[in-house]
Amino acid sequence: MARKNWMPRSIPARARLLAHLDENLKHYKNELGIEQDDLDLVHKCNLMFIYLIKNKKNVASYLKALNSYFNELNEGKYGKNMSVIPKLSDFGLDPEIVPSNIFGFIRELRGILMTRHNYTFGIGLALMFYGAEINFKKDAYKPTIKVIVRGKTIKIITSVIDVKNHQIYLKIGKSKGFVIGQRMMSANMEFELPINTKNVGIPISIMLIGVIHDKEIGKYSDIVEILYKS
Numbered sequence: 566m567a568r569k570n571w572m573p574r575s576i577p578a579r580a581r582l583l584a585h586l587d588e589n590l591k592h593y594k595n596e597l598g599i600e601q602d603d604l605d606l607v608h609k610c611n612l613m614f615i616y617l618i619k620n621k622k623n624v625a626s627y628l629k630a631l632n633s634y635f636n637e638l639n640e641g642k643y644g645k646n647m648s649v650i651p652k653l654s655d656f657g658l659d660p661e662i663v664p665s666n667i668f669g670f671i672r673e674l675r676g677i678l679m680t681r682h683n684y685t686f687g688i689g690l691a692l693m694f695y696g697a698e699i700n701f702k703k704d705a706y707k708p709t710i711k712v713i714v715r716g717k718t719i720k721i722i723t724s725v726i727d728v729k730n731h732q733i734y735l736k737i738g739k740s741k742g743f744v745i746g747q748r749m750m751s752a753n754m755e756f757e758l759p760i761n762t763k764n765v766g767i768p769i770s771i772m773l774i775g776v777i778h779d780k781e782i783g784k785y786s787d788i789v790e791i792l793y794k795s
Contacts, residue, residue: 569696572672579668580614585693585752586671587611589722592713593688597681603674610667612660620656627653690724691752698727706783708773714791721771722753728775728782736770748776758793766792 573579587608590599630651637645664670675694678684687709689695708731711722723731733746737760747756760767773786 567699569699571675571694571696572668576618580618582693583607583611583614583667583671589692589753592711592722593678593692596683596688597678599678606663606670607674609661609663610670613663614667616657616660623654623656627651687724690726691722693724693726693752695726701727703775703777703782706775708775708783708786710771710773710786710789712771712789712791714793717757717793717795718755719757719769719771719791719793720753720755721749721773723749723773723786725752728777730776731773732776732781734772734774734785738767738769743770743772746771749773758795760793760795762793762795764794766794769793 573582587610590607591604593599594601594604634647634651638647675692678692679689679694686695690709691711706728708728709724713720713722721733729750731749733749733754734743735746735758736743737758747754758769768790769792770788770790772788774781775783
């Protein structure tokens with residue numbers, strides 16, 4: 566299937582990609598043999614990108630306010646209150662310096678990870694390593710799913726490249742069928758179940774289905790089974 570270029574061009578989209586990798590690459594560290602140094606560098610790159618985007622906006626807002634003040638000072642209306650001179654806001658603490666061409670580094674890291682033995686197309690989708698499908702067929706869509714349990718918190722990771730929203734379905738314990746859970750509006754979601762397991766693990770089955778315009782589409786994801794303790 567043909568797909569668009571995976572690397573976004575716009576700065577907001579690149580910021581989303583970097584933040585997504587910073588949050589989710591670590592969950593594939595063992596599967597793909599990702600070096601901790603690479604995870605650390607992705608995190609530092611994300612912090613630097615956030616810092617510069619935020620402060621570019623601060624500078625733009627300051628220049629707008631400064632120009633307005635200057636115009637009033639130059640030939641503004643008589644009696645205008647000029648007591649508050651625009652100030653450039655505090656940039657905050659400097660992040661750790663990273664090398665130039667950070668998205669060149671991301672491209673290289675992607676290429677390396679795609680050669681790893683345990684790499685799959687589903688993992689690539691979950692990490693946003695592919696662009697959107699050009700001729701997307703709703704009926705054939707099947708979500709990717711990865712489930713991580715830490716204590717009583719369940720985290721689900723999926724791909725939002727082709728479909729932005731997903732419905733969670735759960736089968737709890739010995740119940741015969743799946744029940745509807747929360748709606749996922751992003752690539753990952755954390756939640757707890759309002760049940761008391763009395764310190765005994767209860768098997769939970771989890772699956773996803775895509776949602777477009779508030780209607781379920783395509784096929785159900787693979788079913789992931791976990792042992793849950795409240």
